């Protein structure tokens with residue numbers, strides 16, 4: 001996480017130097033150099049994407065395994081009620097895809113879908129954030145700086161996928177402190193959070209936690225590379241994305 | 257001039273004391289919110305903005321509405337508004353103060369607020385909203401205060417104050433337009449995603465804002481010797497009536513588009529608000545109250561006989577304010593977030609604590625308005641400017 005903070009200090013400096021009118025994109029690009037120094041093994045891509053084979057992971061139980069892996073890796077608290085925090089969760093076809101179908105085949109009707117932040121190309125959450133606490137990395141990942149977020153929740157209103165959660169209360173109250181992942185920070189109350197495509201693991205050359213836990217049902221890779229595993233699965237299967245009509249261009253694909 | 261706010265009748269002191277008491281008491285609850293987080297509110301993952309932001313939106317309308325007095329006065333030299341102009345400007349100051357207050361209490365990390373300035377982000381509408389609101393505050397403070405000071409010293413208003421007044425007229429439209437843009441540019445929130453939202457915001461602001469202002473002015477007349485120009489009041493009531501007609505018309509356009517096209521996304525929020533879906537009817541009684549009161553206010557305002565009846569007018573205005581407040585202060589936000597992105601309903605209702613914190617902000621606004629109006633009425637009394645029209649009322 002430290003390197004992200006360093007990036008921010010860097011572009012705080014840039015901003016102060018009078019570059020405040022420069023587009024967010026070019027500032028991010030300036031910060032990216034530092035990220036790449038982190039590890040030789042770091043996985044890199046022009047545009048990270050995920051393909052979820054819903055035939056292989058299509059039940060609440062199976063998706064809960066992924067959610068557990070994700071939430072444990074990122075110290076996501078388990079809060080009962082409407083003020084909960086979640087990065088990855090399960091929901092039905094109609095809820096996920098906004099396309100009610102009265103006469104669906106039974107297996108699809110019962111199927112559950114793993115939902116998470118889509119790391120949209122035209123991310124509306126990035127567009128609205130007044131502090132650039134939510135920002136787009138050059139590799140396509142929509143990341144967050146929890147130390148800059150002011151908790152205005154504009155991004156939550158802007159995300160059409162319900163991917164974001166706000167820390168209404170102290171998250172540590174709902175975490176098992178003995179089982180914390182020391183490699184990843186816990187958040188403070190009053191900031192927003194969401195799935196980060198495991199940037200911290202990618203930087204160490206590892207696959208995202210949910211992909212690791214999925215036994216091959218989730219494929220992760222570079223969309224811009226025609227030889228990548230994701231492109232191969234996309235070529236071979238019929239896939240859909242959530243709410244394509246809104247033009248946010250999600251990077252998460254679902255094999256139906 | 258501020259010293260004028262220090263001397264007053266016992267009733268005045270009691271009112272100030274009452275407001276301070278509310279502010280003090282409620283700030284305890286705000287402290288609790290600072291310590292425990294926004295969990296003390298009724299907001300949730302799905303309804304992530306609530307009562308605070310709704311009040312903010314409504315009050316931006318009040319702030320902008322002063323322009324309904326300032327514009328005819330400066331652009332059309334409508335002299336009957338001469339004595340009212342300062343109240344429009346001072347009301348705007350109070351309203352913007354409340355707007356900023358509601359933003360501060362709504363955000364999760366208020367101590368980091370300056371990040372909006374430290375990392376200016378022009379693609380965020382919230383950034384622009386901050387710019388226009390603060391700009392509007394400064395404009396009104398400078399113009400209002402300077403003109404009042406000049407009146408007191410029987411000096412003509414400086415030229416630059418007139419230029420600034422022109423700027424502030426355009427600016428007033430911008431604050432509510434930008435506030436509407438906060439909502440109407442968000443993909444997937446169908447109730448807000450409509451080009452007419454900004455126009456609807458302005459229309460509802462231009463009826464409800466002057467209505468509140470007129471009510472406060474009537475109150476001011478009761479508790480001070482200030483008498484507003486009767487023709488000015490009648491004209492303002494006419495403006496309110498027109499704006500309310502436009503407001504209702506715009507809403508009906510919304511209804512037509514949603515239901516004639518039959519597109520579910522466009523209909524859902526309206527159906528949820530007025531009929532209820534999935535067994536959730538939380539807002540239905542409120543929305544119908546708003547509808548009935550809205551039409552009722554028009555019935556009382558459109559016929560000139562009823563509108564010019566000064567005994568009836570406060571009541572007509574009051575029900576108009578209630579109707580527009582329900583529409584914008586409750587329905588807009590809750591209907592915008594419901595159905596949520598998963599086509600489900602997550603009911604929202606403000607908690608008692610949320611209402612107490614809101615009362616704190618309203619009390620702060622009332623305090624600012626009281627003090628400013630006190631100063632303004634004292635100056636008007638001193639210069640005698642307001643006494644003459646009073647005679648014509650009785651005549």
Ligand code: SF4
Pocket residue numbers: 116117118119120123124125126142158159160161162163164194248
């Ligand atoms: S899914 Fe939502 S939170 Fe994630 S990038 Fe897209 S708009 Fe942003």
Ligand code: SF4
Pocket residue numbers: 128129130131132133134144148149150151152153154155156191192
């Ligand atoms: S809540 Fe935080 S991340 Fe979201 S828009 Fe506000 S500052 Fe940005």
